[in-house]
Amino acid sequence: MTHNITLIPGDGIGPEVVEAAVRVVEATGVRVDWDRHDAGAEVYTRYGTTVPDEVFTSLLRNRVGIKGPITTPVGTGFASANVLMRQRLQLYANVRPVKTLPGIQTPFPNVDLIVVRENSEGMYSGLEHQVVPGVVESLKVVTEKGSTRIAQYAFELARRLGRQRVTAVHKANIMKLSDGLFLDCFRKVARQYSDIQADELIIDNTCMQLVMRPERFDVMVMENLYGDIVSDLCAGLIGGLGLTASVNVGESCSLYEAVHGSAPDIAGQNKANPIALIQCAAMMLRDLRETDAADRVEKAVHTVLREGKTLTPDLGGSATTSEITDAIIAAM
Numbered sequence: 001m002t003h004n005i006t007l008i009p010g011d012g013i014g015p016e017v018v019e020a021a022v023r024v025v026e027a028t029g030v031r032v033d034w035d036r037h038d039a040g041a042e043v044y045t046r047y048g049t050t051v052p053d054e055v056f057t058s059l060l061r062n063r064v065g066i067k068g069p070i071t072t073p074v075g076t077g078f079a080s081a082n083v084l085m086r087q088r089l090q091l092y093a094n095v096r097p098v099k100t101l102p103g104i105q106t107p108f109p110n111v112d113l114i115v116v117r118e119n120s121e122g123m124y125s126g127l128e129h130q131v132v133p134g135v136v137e138s139l140k141v142v143t144e145k146g147s148t149r150i151a152q153y154a155f156e157l158a159r160r161l162g163r164q165r166v167t168a169v170h171k172a173n174i175m176k177l178s179d180g181l182f183l184d185c186f187r188k189v190a191r192q193y194s195d196i197q198a199d200e201l202i203i204d205n206t207c208m209q210l211v212m213r214p215e216r217f218d219v220m221v222m223e224n225l226y227g228d229i230v231s232d233l234c235a236g237l238i239g240g241l242g243l244t245a246s247v248n249v250g251e252s253c254s255l256y257e258a259v260h261g262s263a264p265d266i267a268g269q270n271k272a273n274p275i276a277l278i279q280c281a282a283m284m285l286r287d288l289r290e291t292d293a294a295d296r297v298e299k300a301v302h303t304v305l306r307e308g309k310t311l312t313p314d315l316g317g318s319a320t321t322s323e324i325t326d327a328i329i330a331a332m
Protein backbone atom coordinates (compact mmCIF):
# COMPACT_ATOMS: atom_id res chain seq x y z
CA MET A 1 0.00 0.00 0.00
CA THR A 2 1.01 3.64 -0.41
CA HIS A 3 1.07 5.84 2.69
CA ASN A 4 -0.05 9.46 2.36
CA ILE A 5 2.12 11.57 4.64
CA THR A 6 2.13 15.33 5.18
CA LEU A 7 5.65 16.72 4.86
CA ILE A 8 6.58 20.11 6.34
CA PRO A 9 10.20 21.14 5.63
CA GLY A 10 10.20 23.99 8.21
CA ASP A 11 12.88 26.65 8.73
CA GLY A 12 16.66 26.78 9.16
CA ILE A 13 18.15 23.28 8.96
CA GLY A 14 14.61 21.87 8.54
CA PRO A 15 14.65 21.42 4.75
CA GLU A 16 18.09 19.74 4.91
CA VAL A 17 17.18 17.17 7.58
CA VAL A 18 13.71 16.57 6.13
CA GLU A 19 15.27 15.85 2.74
CA ALA A 20 17.61 13.36 4.42
CA ALA A 21 14.71 11.59 6.15
CA VAL A 22 12.74 11.41 2.89
CA ARG A 23 15.70 9.83 1.10
CA VAL A 24 16.09 7.22 3.84
CA VAL A 25 12.37 6.35 3.85
CA GLU A 26 12.39 6.04 0.06
CA ALA A 27 15.46 3.79 0.24
CA THR A 28 13.51 1.32 2.43
CA GLY A 29 11.18 0.63 -0.50
CA VAL A 30 8.09 1.63 1.51
CA ARG A 31 5.74 3.49 -0.83
CA VAL A 32 4.93 7.02 0.30
CA ASP A 33 3.02 9.81 -1.36
CA TRP A 34 4.46 12.94 0.27
CA ASP A 35 1.95 15.78 0.67
CA ARG A 36 4.40 18.68 0.94
CA HIS A 37 3.34 21.96 2.61
CA ASP A 38 5.22 24.95 3.95
CA ALA A 39 4.81 26.36 7.45
CA GLY A 40 7.00 28.55 9.60
CA ALA A 41 8.79 31.87 9.75
CA GLU A 42 9.34 32.23 6.00
CA VAL A 43 5.69 31.45 5.30
CA TYR A 44 4.75 34.14 7.82
CA THR A 45 6.69 36.81 5.91
CA ARG A 46 4.88 35.81 2.71
CA TYR A 47 1.32 35.09 3.92
CA GLY A 48 1.01 36.69 7.38
CA THR A 49 0.37 33.31 9.02
CA THR A 50 2.86 30.66 10.11
CA VAL A 51 0.53 27.74 9.45
CA PRO A 52 -1.75 28.13 6.41
CA ASP A 53 -5.09 26.30 6.56
CA GLU A 54 -3.97 23.81 3.92
CA VAL A 55 -1.41 22.42 6.42
CA PHE A 56 -4.17 21.59 8.91
CA THR A 57 -6.36 20.15 6.16
CA SER A 58 -3.53 17.95 4.95
CA LEU A 59 -2.68 16.68 8.45
CA LEU A 60 -6.32 15.93 9.23
CA ARG A 61 -6.71 14.10 5.92
CA ASN A 62 -3.51 12.04 6.10
CA ARG A 63 -3.46 11.63 9.91
CA VAL A 64 0.35 11.33 9.76
CA GLY A 65 2.92 14.05 9.22
CA ILE A 66 6.62 14.69 9.62
CA LYS A 67 8.05 18.15 10.03
CA GLY A 68 11.30 20.05 10.27
CA PRO A 69 11.81 22.57 13.06
CA ILE A 70 10.22 26.00 12.86
CA THR A 71 11.83 29.26 14.02
CA THR A 72 10.04 31.31 16.69
CA PRO A 73 11.36 34.83 17.41
CA VAL A 74 12.53 35.36 20.99
CA GLY A 75 10.74 37.94 23.13
CA THR A 76 8.76 39.56 20.29
CA GLY A 77 7.04 38.71 17.00
CA PHE A 78 4.59 36.01 16.02
CA ALA A 79 3.52 33.17 18.30
CA SER A 80 5.03 29.70 17.91
CA ALA A 81 3.74 27.75 14.91
CA ASN A 82 4.52 24.54 16.81
CA VAL A 83 2.30 25.51 19.72
CA LEU A 84 -0.42 26.59 17.29
CA MET A 85 -0.37 23.20 15.52
CA ARG A 86 -0.28 21.25 18.78
CA GLN A 87 -3.18 23.22 20.25
CA ARG A 88 -5.36 23.42 17.12
CA LEU A 89 -4.93 19.72 16.33
CA GLN A 90 -5.13 18.79 20.02
CA LEU A 91 -1.83 16.90 19.83
CA TYR A 92 -1.89 16.51 23.57
CA ALA A 93 1.05 14.13 24.08
CA ASN A 94 4.63 14.64 23.03
CA VAL A 95 6.62 11.43 23.29
CA ARG A 96 10.41 11.62 23.37
CA PRO A 97 12.30 8.34 23.66
CA VAL A 98 15.92 8.70 24.80
CA LYS A 99 18.17 5.66 24.52
CA THR A 100 21.95 5.24 24.64
CA LEU A 101 23.26 4.79 21.10
CA PRO A 102 26.17 2.61 19.99
CA GLY A 103 29.44 4.42 19.29
CA ILE A 104 28.46 7.63 21.09
CA GLN A 105 30.69 8.19 24.09
CA THR A 106 28.82 9.69 27.06
CA PRO A 107 29.20 9.26 30.84
CA PHE A 108 25.96 7.20 30.81
CA PRO A 109 26.02 3.79 29.12
CA ASN A 110 22.50 2.65 30.05
CA VAL A 111 19.96 5.38 29.36
CA ASP A 112 16.63 4.04 28.18
CA LEU A 113 13.78 6.34 29.12
CA ILE A 114 10.78 8.02 27.55
CA VAL A 115 9.67 11.57 28.33
CA VAL A 116 5.91 12.02 27.92
CA ARG A 117 5.21 15.75 27.83
CA GLU A 118 1.73 17.25 28.18
CA ASN A 119 1.57 19.23 25.00
CA SER A 120 -1.56 21.37 25.01
CA GLU A 121 -1.73 23.44 28.21
CA GLY A 122 0.42 24.41 31.25
CA MET A 123 2.72 27.40 30.79
CA TYR A 124 2.14 27.20 27.01
CA SER A 125 -1.40 28.60 27.27
CA GLY A 126 -0.15 31.77 25.53
CA LEU A 127 -2.15 33.85 28.02
CA GLU A 128 0.14 36.69 29.03
CA HIS A 129 -0.58 40.30 29.76
CA GLN A 130 0.98 43.38 31.24
CA VAL A 131 -0.70 44.40 34.47
CA VAL A 132 1.12 47.74 34.70
CA PRO A 133 4.43 48.71 33.05
CA GLY A 134 7.12 46.57 34.66
CA VAL A 135 4.70 43.84 35.79
CA VAL A 136 3.43 41.01 33.59
CA GLU A 137 1.37 37.95 34.33
CA SER A 138 1.60 34.65 32.49
CA LEU A 139 -1.15 32.13 33.08
CA LYS A 140 -0.41 28.47 33.61
CA VAL A 141 -3.52 26.46 32.81
CA VAL A 142 -3.84 22.97 34.24
CA THR A 143 -7.06 21.03 33.80
CA GLU A 144 -8.35 17.78 35.22
CA LYS A 145 -9.18 16.63 31.70
CA GLY A 146 -5.71 17.41 30.30
CA SER A 147 -3.85 15.95 33.29
CA THR A 148 -5.91 12.75 33.35
CA ARG A 149 -5.56 12.31 29.59
CA ILE A 150 -1.75 12.61 29.66
CA ALA A 151 -1.41 10.31 32.68
CA GLN A 152 -3.56 7.69 30.93
CA TYR A 153 -1.47 8.07 27.79
CA ALA A 154 1.76 7.51 29.77
CA PHE A 155 0.45 4.37 31.50
CA GLU A 156 -1.00 2.95 28.28
CA LEU A 157 2.33 3.60 26.53
CA ALA A 158 4.20 1.91 29.39
CA ARG A 159 1.92 -1.11 29.17
CA ARG A 160 2.16 -1.33 25.38
CA LEU A 161 5.98 -1.18 25.46
CA GLY A 162 6.36 -3.50 28.45
CA ARG A 163 7.83 -0.77 30.63
CA GLN A 164 7.97 -1.16 34.42
CA ARG A 165 7.43 2.28 35.88
CA VAL A 166 5.88 5.69 35.28
CA THR A 167 7.27 8.68 37.19
CA ALA A 168 5.24 11.88 37.55
CA VAL A 169 7.52 14.92 37.59
CA HIS A 170 6.07 18.00 39.29
CA LYS A 171 6.52 21.01 41.58
CA ALA A 172 3.40 20.47 43.68
CA ASN A 173 5.24 21.45 46.86
CA ILE A 174 5.19 25.06 45.60
CA MET A 175 2.39 25.17 42.98
CA LYS A 176 -0.03 23.37 45.22
CA LEU A 177 -3.12 24.02 43.11
CA SER A 178 -1.89 23.59 39.52
CA ASP A 179 0.79 20.93 39.95
CA GLY A 180 -1.29 19.55 42.81
CA LEU A 181 -4.14 18.90 40.37
CA PHE A 182 -1.74 17.32 37.85
CA LEU A 183 -0.44 15.00 40.58
CA ASP A 184 -3.90 14.11 41.90
CA CYS A 185 -4.98 13.07 38.41
CA PHE A 186 -1.78 11.03 38.00
CA ARG A 187 -2.45 9.21 41.30
CA LYS A 188 -6.04 8.41 40.33
CA VAL A 189 -4.97 7.04 36.96
CA ALA A 190 -2.08 5.09 38.53
CA ARG A 191 -4.56 3.10 40.66
CA GLN A 192 -6.02 1.63 37.47
CA TYR A 193 -2.63 0.21 36.40
CA SER A 194 -1.60 -2.14 39.18
CA ASP A 195 0.82 -3.91 36.80
CA ILE A 196 2.97 -0.75 36.48
CA GLN A 197 4.83 0.98 39.29
CA ALA A 198 4.02 4.64 39.81
CA ASP A 199 6.26 7.12 41.55
CA GLU A 200 6.56 10.90 41.93
CA LEU A 201 9.54 13.20 41.91
CA ILE A 202 9.93 16.97 42.26
CA ILE A 203 11.32 18.55 39.08
CA ASP A 204 14.53 19.94 40.60
CA ASN A 205 15.43 16.62 42.21
CA THR A 206 14.57 14.94 38.89
CA CYS A 207 17.14 17.05 37.04
CA MET A 208 19.83 16.17 39.57
CA GLN A 209 18.95 12.45 39.45
CA LEU A 210 18.93 12.51 35.64
CA VAL A 211 22.55 13.66 35.49
CA MET A 212 23.65 11.33 38.34
CA ARG A 213 21.88 8.06 37.55
CA PRO A 214 19.56 8.34 34.55
CA GLU A 215 19.18 4.55 34.45
CA ARG A 216 16.69 4.84 37.37
CA PHE A 217 14.12 6.37 34.97
CA ASP A 218 11.72 4.51 32.73
CA VAL A 219 8.62 6.41 31.50
CA MET A 220 8.33 9.98 32.83
CA VAL A 221 5.24 12.16 32.54
CA MET A 222 5.14 15.90 33.15
CA GLU A 223 3.61 19.25 32.29
CA ASN A 224 4.42 21.11 29.09
CA LEU A 225 7.30 23.41 30.11
CA TYR A 226 8.97 20.82 32.36
CA GLY A 227 8.82 18.34 29.49
CA ASP A 228 10.32 20.83 27.08
CA ILE A 229 13.32 21.45 29.33
CA VAL A 230 13.80 17.93 30.68
CA SER A 231 13.72 16.37 27.21
CA ASP A 232 16.58 18.60 26.02
CA LEU A 233 18.51 17.59 29.14
CA CYS A 234 17.79 13.94 28.30
CA ALA A 235 18.92 14.47 24.70
CA GLY A 236 22.23 15.67 26.17
CA LEU A 237 22.58 12.41 28.11
CA ILE A 238 22.83 10.37 24.91
CA GLY A 239 24.91 12.72 22.76
CA GLY A 240 22.86 15.79 21.93
CA LEU A 241 19.98 17.26 20.02
CA GLY A 242 21.06 15.83 16.68
CA LEU A 243 20.05 12.34 17.82
CA THR A 244 16.70 12.63 19.57
CA ALA A 245 13.32 12.03 17.95
CA SER A 246 9.77 12.77 19.08
CA VAL A 247 6.15 12.49 18.08
CA ASN A 248 3.18 14.72 18.86
CA VAL A 249 0.12 12.55 19.31
CA GLY A 250 -3.61 13.28 19.40
CA GLU A 251 -6.87 11.73 18.29
CA SER A 252 -6.71 13.60 14.96
CA CYS A 253 -3.17 12.78 13.81
CA SER A 254 0.45 12.09 14.71
CA LEU A 255 3.13 14.63 13.83
CA TYR A 256 6.76 13.49 14.01
CA GLU A 257 9.55 16.00 14.63
CA ALA A 258 13.05 16.12 16.06
CA VAL A 259 13.50 17.57 19.55
CA HIS A 260 15.95 20.15 18.18
CA GLY A 261 15.17 23.58 16.75
CA SER A 262 15.96 25.25 13.44
CA ALA A 263 19.64 25.78 14.38
CA PRO A 264 20.10 29.07 12.48
CA ASP A 265 23.83 29.01 13.33
CA ILE A 266 24.42 26.09 10.95
CA ALA A 267 21.47 26.42 8.54
CA GLY A 268 22.16 26.05 4.81
CA GLN A 269 25.66 24.68 5.36
CA ASN A 270 24.97 20.95 4.85
CA LYS A 271 26.33 20.44 8.40
CA ALA A 272 23.23 19.47 10.37
CA ASN A 273 22.95 16.02 11.84
CA PRO A 274 19.90 14.41 10.20
CA ILE A 275 19.80 11.42 12.57
CA ALA A 276 17.14 12.89 14.89
CA LEU A 277 14.73 13.27 11.99
CA ILE A 278 15.74 9.91 10.51
CA GLN A 279 14.94 8.37 13.92
CA CYS A 280 11.55 10.17 13.68
CA ALA A 281 11.04 8.53 10.31
CA ALA A 282 11.82 5.13 11.87
CA MET A 283 9.26 5.78 14.65
CA MET A 284 6.74 6.78 12.01
CA LEU A 285 7.38 3.64 9.92
CA ARG A 286 6.96 1.50 13.05
CA ASP A 287 3.65 3.19 13.88
CA LEU A 288 2.54 2.63 10.26
CA ARG A 289 3.27 -1.07 10.87
CA GLU A 290 6.20 -1.01 8.45
CA THR A 291 8.17 -2.84 11.11
CA ASP A 292 10.80 -4.36 8.84
CA ALA A 293 11.62 -0.98 7.28
CA ALA A 294 11.73 0.68 10.72
CA ASP A 295 14.13 -2.00 12.00
CA ARG A 296 16.36 -1.58 8.95
CA VAL A 297 16.55 2.21 9.36
CA GLU A 298 17.40 1.96 13.06
CA LYS A 299 19.98 -0.76 12.45
CA ALA A 300 21.62 1.31 9.70
CA VAL A 301 21.81 4.36 11.98
CA HIS A 302 23.42 2.19 14.67
CA THR A 303 25.91 0.77 12.17
CA VAL A 304 27.00 4.23 11.01
CA LEU A 305 27.32 5.49 14.59
CA ARG A 306 29.20 2.37 15.73
CA GLU A 307 31.65 2.58 12.83
CA GLY A 308 32.22 6.28 13.61
CA LYS A 309 33.71 7.01 10.18
CA THR A 310 30.96 9.25 8.80
CA LEU A 311 29.81 11.60 11.54
CA THR A 312 28.61 15.22 11.41
CA PRO A 313 30.53 17.94 13.35
CA ASP A 314 28.17 17.82 16.38
CA LEU A 315 29.35 14.22 16.88
CA GLY A 316 33.03 15.09 16.43
CA GLY A 317 33.27 14.22 12.71
CA SER A 318 33.51 16.25 9.53
CA ALA A 319 30.88 14.58 7.34
CA THR A 320 28.12 16.62 5.71
CA THR A 321 24.39 16.03 6.11
CA SER A 322 24.34 14.41 2.67
CA GLU A 323 27.34 12.18 3.39
CA ILE A 324 25.94 10.76 6.64
CA THR A 325 22.61 10.20 4.88
CA ASP A 326 24.41 8.35 2.06
CA ALA A 327 26.22 6.24 4.66
CA ILE A 328 22.94 5.31 6.39
CA ILE A 329 21.35 4.37 3.07
CA ALA A 330 24.42 2.32 2.13
CA ALA A 331 24.30 0.53 5.50
CA MET A 332 20.65 -0.41 4.82
Ligand code: NAI
Nearest residue numbers: 069070071072241242259260261262263265266272273314
Ligand atom coordinates in the same frame (compact mmCIF):
# COMPACT_ATOMS: atom_id res chain seq x y z
P1 NAI B 1 18.36 24.61 18.42
O1 NAI B 1 17.95 23.24 18.82
O2 NAI B 1 17.95 25.07 17.08
O3 NAI B 1 19.97 24.72 18.50
C1 NAI B 1 20.70 24.55 19.70
C2 NAI B 1 22.14 24.14 19.35
O4 NAI B 1 22.14 22.78 18.90
C3 NAI B 1 22.73 24.97 18.23
O5 NAI B 1 24.11 25.16 18.48
C4 NAI B 1 22.55 24.11 16.98
O6 NAI B 1 23.50 24.31 15.99
C5 NAI B 1 22.65 22.71 17.58
N1 NAI B 1 21.81 21.76 16.83
C6 NAI B 1 20.46 21.64 16.88
N2 NAI B 1 20.06 20.69 16.05
C7 NAI B 1 21.15 20.19 15.45
C8 NAI B 1 21.37 19.18 14.48
N3 NAI B 1 20.36 18.47 13.94
N4 NAI B 1 22.63 18.93 14.09
C9 NAI B 1 23.66 19.61 14.60
N5 NAI B 1 23.52 20.57 15.54
C10 NAI B 1 22.27 20.86 15.95
O7 NAI B 1 17.85 25.60 19.56
P2 NAI B 1 17.81 27.20 19.59
O8 NAI B 1 19.02 27.76 18.96
O9 NAI B 1 17.48 27.49 20.99
O10 NAI B 1 16.53 27.58 18.73
C11 NAI B 1 16.58 28.01 17.37
C12 NAI B 1 15.16 28.18 16.87
O11 NAI B 1 14.50 26.92 16.81
C13 NAI B 1 14.28 29.10 17.75
O12 NAI B 1 13.58 29.96 16.90
C14 NAI B 1 13.37 28.14 18.46
O13 NAI B 1 12.13 28.71 18.78
C15 NAI B 1 13.21 27.06 17.40
N6 NAI B 1 12.82 25.74 17.94
C16 NAI B 1 11.92 25.02 17.22
C17 NAI B 1 11.55 23.77 17.63
C18 NAI B 1 10.57 23.01 16.80
O14 NAI B 1 10.22 23.44 15.70
N7 NAI B 1 10.07 21.89 17.26
C19 NAI B 1 12.10 23.15 18.85
C20 NAI B 1 13.09 23.98 19.50
C21 NAI B 1 13.42 25.23 19.08
